[in-house]
Each structure stands twice: as C-alpha cells, then as structure tokens.
Amino acid sequence: SYVLTQPPSVSVAPGQTARITCGGNNIGSKSVHWYQQKPGQAPVLVVYDDSDRPSGIPERFSGSNSGNTATLTISRVEAGDEADYYCQVWDSSSDHPGVFGGGTKLTVL
C-alpha cells in the first residue's frame, strides 16, 4: 500500500517560515491534504487538494505538490501554530485508499 513519509520534527522561530514535507512515490499525481492537531484536540483540515484552504484557515497556511514531495508551508509562524501536522492522500487505486503520513511535530522556538 501507499506510504507517506514525514520528518518527525521541525523547529522554527516565531515570524519565520516553516516547511513540512511529505514524501511519496509520484505523490505529485495525487491530491494531498494536511491536518493540524493540537494536544487533546481532534485534527483540523488546514489544506486540501494540495493547495486549497478551507474557510477560516489563515492565508499563512499554503501547500504545494510536485514529483515525490508535497510541502505544507506556514508563513510568519506564531506560537499558536505549534502542533502535530499530518499529510494524507486518498489512493483511489487501492483497496485501502486512506493513507496518513506519520506526522510532524512543529515546535515554535
């Protein structure tokens, strides 16, 4: 089945830009979605279909996807952005289409 690979952790200073990657075989051919999860809370969709934002999600959150890597970019990082971030695809060619990456802990220094 399809595998998504994320770095376990990313650290960034407030006001800087955080980039969280999600690797997968030819992931550029799939739609990638990103979730933010804070401790004790349910996940929240922050980017869908590679680069679209649900209503209410700040423009600081953006996404891109090409080749074997998708990237979630958080500009002007704030302390409140500290959370776990997960990438996810729906692999429609598989009998097990729901796939999550292992997650990345974003630490705001």
Add this chain to the structure above:
Amino acid sequence: EVQLVESGGGLVKPGGSLRLSCAASGFTFSSYSMNWVRQAPGKGLEWVSSISSSSSYIYYADSVKGRFTISRDNAKNSLYLQMNSLRAEDTAVYYCARDHSAFGYWGQGTLVTVSS
C-alpha cells in the same frame, strides 16, 4: 453547524466486541461519505474504514479487515463501527470524520481500551 459526536467507547477485554456510534447533525448526512480514523496513545493518525453515502463502497485498513464492520443508517443520521476480536493494539481514540478524500469535519473522538 456540522456536528459529529462519537459514543460507545470503553474498556473491553482482548477478544471482546464493541460497537461505536457517530451521531451527525447540521448537514444532509445521506449525501456524504463517512470515515473512521483512530489514534493510539502517543501515536499518529491511522485511517480505519470508509463508507460511501449510499453504502455502495466500503473500504477497510488491512489491520482491521475481517474484524471490523462499518455501516450507516441514513434515516437516523448515524455511522457505526462494529469491532470484534479486539486486540491490545486496537486501543486508541476513534474519530468519525466526514467527506470523501479530504476529511473536512471531525468528531471529538471516543476512547477504546483493550486490556485484560
């Protein structure tokens, strides 16, 4: 306002069974695919199962196939997960989530603990 409320979690012995429910409100339930996603303590998200709006398409993760059954009752705006032959590794918070492909709405989850 979209609301998803899970229930039915609890402590169960290995080999036992449990049925989770997810009550939906604030949208036309019968028009949307629904999903179960779980998270073991201190671990990442794991997709468990999905069901299309009319129950025509059902999918399971390999880790639960043959033991878990997803179903829905559109008349009752409810999603279910029947879990049989439970194992210690099934211990997790179970979330129901709405939508096909990207899961736009999530419940707060219900904790399932499998332990003797």
